[in-house]
Amino acid sequence: MPGRVLCVGLCCIDIVQICKEFPGEDSDQRSIECQWRRGGNASNNCTVLSLLGAECSFFGNVPDNLFWKFAKENFDFYNIDTSHCVIYDGSYEFPLSTVIVNSQNGSRTIIHSNKNLPDVRADDFSKVDLSQFSWIHIEGRKSEELHKILKIAQNHASCIETTVSVELEKKRDGLLELAQYASVIFISKDFAAHHGWLDMCAAIEGMKQHVQKGATIICPWGDLGAVAYRSDVGLVRSPSYPPPEVVDTLGAGDTFIAATIFSLLKNTSLQQAIDFGCRTAGAKVGGKGFDVIKDKQNIS
């Protein structure tokens, strides 16, 4: 069993409308199904890690209201520790996403809102006893505080055998600079496109100059699979493993990251790790939500 993982980032409520088709603008349709889910990248990472068998904790800010009650119960259900979360009072709004899942192709279209909940603060993060974690994974956001948080994690990792990873996902400036603090960097297709890197290999090449010596760069690219690079290994690849039918791609990227971390924690090779990431993400998109990966047979 690999060691405990700490995921730092956002928890939000996803209101997921599963639709017969992606709506045309100004149209009116009835969904096939409406689901409330606990969402947010770091929160989803925890769900997948837990389903795969890792012990994990979520660290983030949450307002103390009914949405938190819902999310907390769901964290508990998946056996995810939330004891380090910073609880804000109910005058703050819970971040919320409305998501349209097109049942024909599994596409997920996300509209996110976060009215007033602040980003996680370094002061709060510094109170967490990091010695219990083998891996600290941080969702990248443009925030001065996140630089401080990554520095704290990096300092901790330099003393004790802990891996620090960061996810750079959004099409925004100010994220690239976060790569310097981590030994594993996940970059998304959107993030790559924002920097003018038009394919997986260009993304790896482009990132190389922004990371620590010896760092691992991992770049999933939807149905083209994923690539990863570390100087002592070189470039490795994995194909994607699409399921018989693509049902729901919401959280597929979060699944890839969590499964890759899970694999790396077990000291598999870099190639094996991204291969397991792609297989698990492939299983996930074959079903609604994440529970489909509980059944190991779905991970092809």
Place this chain on the structure above:
Amino acid sequence: MPGRVLCVGLCCIDIVQICKEFPGEDSDQRSIECQWRRGGNASNNCTVLSLLGAECSFFGNVPDNLFWKFAKENFDFYNIDTSHCVIYDGSYEFPLSTVIVNSQNGSRTIIHSNKNLPDVRADDFSKVDLSQFSWIHIEGRKSEELHKILKIAQNHASCIETTVSVELEKKRDGLLELAQYASVIFISKDFAAHHGWLDMCAAIEGMKQHVQKGATIICPWGDLGAVAYRSDVGLVRSPSYPPPEVVDTLGAGDTFIAATIFSLLKNTSLQQAIDFGCRTAGAKVGGKGFDVIKDKQNIS
């Protein structure tokens, strides 16, 4: 002050995401603003009637949960009576719509979900003391119960001076048959298109054979304004009254209907009534929500 209006139909929660642009499929964006609103056609009709100065009641089924608490407080705020509503227990889900408003053109894209809340039942409707109402407006749905409800309303109206109106809005079979019970019939562009009526005048012509003798047919058509027909008046028209900037079209059709009813209650001419309907709907789309019509100066 015109007499009291009863609006029969749906109350739902609208989660409105106001966006910089209408999303492309599989994209990811942050909204400008997220609002929770009480919605549903009949529920919106009441809001507009009340803002214009009419006394009104909403009749519909509602599950007794936190969404009802939210909706009830909002009904109370707008001085809308809900004492006749049928309260279902919390095991029923509150109908919910996620709505995308494109801030560039005010378009509203609606995805509606109603998991298990039943349609209104004639038995429940028969318990309402209809003698207090001058107008009974019913949102058309395909339901055997709604035929019975419209018959009850029609019987009542034949004894006492009360107007019964029905809205036929959705692109569905089984609504056309409801027109026979009402003396005022509102038909939407979508409903007309569903029956192959390609413009306002074709819609009026097409409807004529499905209504009572002497009934009024009213058909709004977005930025082309509206037409109405009654045999003793003939066909009358109104242009639309677009505001300087179209901000939010969610509920524009509901506004037109409510304002037209409000005007007809005051015994204005049919032409004046649809003109007031168009002016009020024009004012509404110039602002977020309905409060913009409170200021009579906005109704051009």
